[in-house]
């Protein structure tokens with residue numbers, strides 16, 4: 078277009094990185110998110126009463142209001158630190174399970190919106206240290222996952238319901254301005270502290286950056302991003318951290334990505350590869366409809382199955398993205414039975430079909446309704462999630478395509494599948510078609526990769 082770029086002082090600081098850290102990111106494929114904190118004690122309810130009829134995200138329970146909210150609720154919530162003691166939390170068991178699932182990175186909530194820090198932060202009096210737990214849970218997770226070869230990203234909510242200086246609006250009075258400055262310094266100190274305490278962490282995953290107060294602090298956040306990057310070369314920061322001086326978030330006012338990868342794909346996926354503009358991205362996904370923290374009562378709420386997650390994973394991979402599956406352990410630190418099952422089933426599928434997942438990427442061919450296409454340069458992978466009623470999987474290759482499949486086989490067993498190349502006669506563009514026969518005896522319930 079002829080449009081002149083808008084001069085920006087606080088626009089993007091990075092262009093597409095190709096260093097070792099980002100190359101790793103592109104090969105993660107599958108990740109695990111863990112939401113754990115004070116809210117995990119409650120599971121979305123208090124003394125048998127469910128907050129908002131169970132529809133609200135349980136990690137938001139402190140925001141419970143209206144007639145069903147217990148009297149003095151926020152004060153009650155804020156004192157949960159006094160009973161926080163996840164005695165069954167075994168980070169090494171979590172990490173082993175994540176490894177079996179095939180996760181190559183984990184995003185762990187160091188501090189969610191309630192402000193409670195899961196490490197003994199020197200800059201707060203609302204941490205694991207001020208609880209019977211007394212453990213450094215961030216440290217345990219970083220060590221355990223790193224030992225399993227799983228990269229760690231630290232989730233950090235800027236939005237903080239506990240800090241007295243936090244406010245949602247742009248500070249307007251001297252007192253508000255002073256409180257907000259105090260909050261900004263606290264945020265900076267905690268972030269530098271996290272980087273210094275946990276040198277193995279590869280990325281910071283920001284959240285809660287949507288309030289007007291933070292948006293107006295673009296000068297501060299611009300400087301802080303530069304400082305964090307200087308403190309930890311190779312650090313990966315997604316597009317949620319900050320905005321430019323016009324309030325543009327994720328992408329600056331000239332359309333450049335504000336970070337190393339696009340971080341807006343939360344419980345949703347891009348409609349197609351082209352709209353991503355070549356940017357790196359991941360999709361974070363709940364197992365239920367909208368619970369990130371533990372939910373005690375999931376009745377009436379669809380829980381995704383391992384097959385659903387295979388479908389989503391391969392849809393992401395077909396567009397060069399990673400899928401991050403969220404786990405919400407209970408207040409004692411135990412994963413739910415459904416999460417345990419998902420981890421094993423998804424892990425078994427991913428292990429058997431790893432070639433199609435990790436080092437495979439988008440291929441420039443027409444989509445097939447039968448499933449998702451990925452490729453590794455030599456091989457084309459088709460993850461079949463919808464079995465064609467004809468028993469024939471048909472792939473279209475444009476006329477003059479450099480390479481055509483000459484054989485097909487199942488990735489997990491190596492079993493050969495009959496292939497026929499054909500000009501079907503009704504394609505006006507003279508494309509060629511590759512028809513792969515899918516034998517009737519093939520197990521139909523699960524996705525398979527050709």
Ligand code: FHN
Nearest residue numbers: 134136137284285343361369
């Ligand atoms: O409000 C949070 C929510 O509780 C959860 O942490 C998700 C995870 O991506 N992020 C926020 C909503 O965007």
